[in-house]
Amino acid sequence: MSTTDIRNIEKTLLSDNWYTLNKFSFELKGQNGQWQYQEREAYDRGNGATILLYNIEKKTVVLTRQFRMPTYVNGNHDGMLIESCAGLLDQDNPEDCIKRETEEETGFKVEHVTKVFEAYMSPGSVTEMLYFFVAEYSDNMKISDGGGLEHEQENIEVLELDFQLACSMVDSGEIKDGKTIMLLQYVKLNGLL
Secondary structure, eight states: OOGGGEEEEEEEEEEOSSSEEEEEEEEEEOTTSOEEEEEEEEEEOOOEEEEEEEETTTTEEEEEEEEOHHHHHTTOTTOEEEEOEEEEOTTSOHHHHHHHHHHHHHOBOOSOOEEEEEEESSTTTBOOEEEEEEEEOOGGGBOSOOOOOGGGTOOOEEEEEEHHHHHHHHHHTSOOOHHHHHHHHHHHHTTOO
């Protein structure tokens, strides 16, 4: 498909309470060459970055636990989710964003991060591109308790977990966050721990 395979795009704002929800009406050329009218909604909250901190000597990773309302309304009994540190880019580039978020959420100050891939996390309805990073950490990099920013009403618990335990928590369903599962699998597949 090329950009000439979509035409007559119309955008209607449905909500801009936190970020924007738009309805798009358009015509898309099908595989048979016929034009089809379609409507789709897209939620734009900006792009984000996520990171998995790992310690080679201790064979541990740093994750966070916090309340996530969307998971609560979709069957997560207490709404608490174990996940990798993450945040929206705002006006930063992905690397600067993830360094800032790492310090705010986990209390670790990392200087060297490695971008490992990028992915659309829910492309059927959300515009967000997520940039994935890994970084080694050591105890001497801990400069605060972390926990997030009070003015953003973040209430984040920092977890240092044995890597094998974290992987088994994916198998048991204790870790259900997609970005976290992807990063744990990256570390495992690439032999970082």
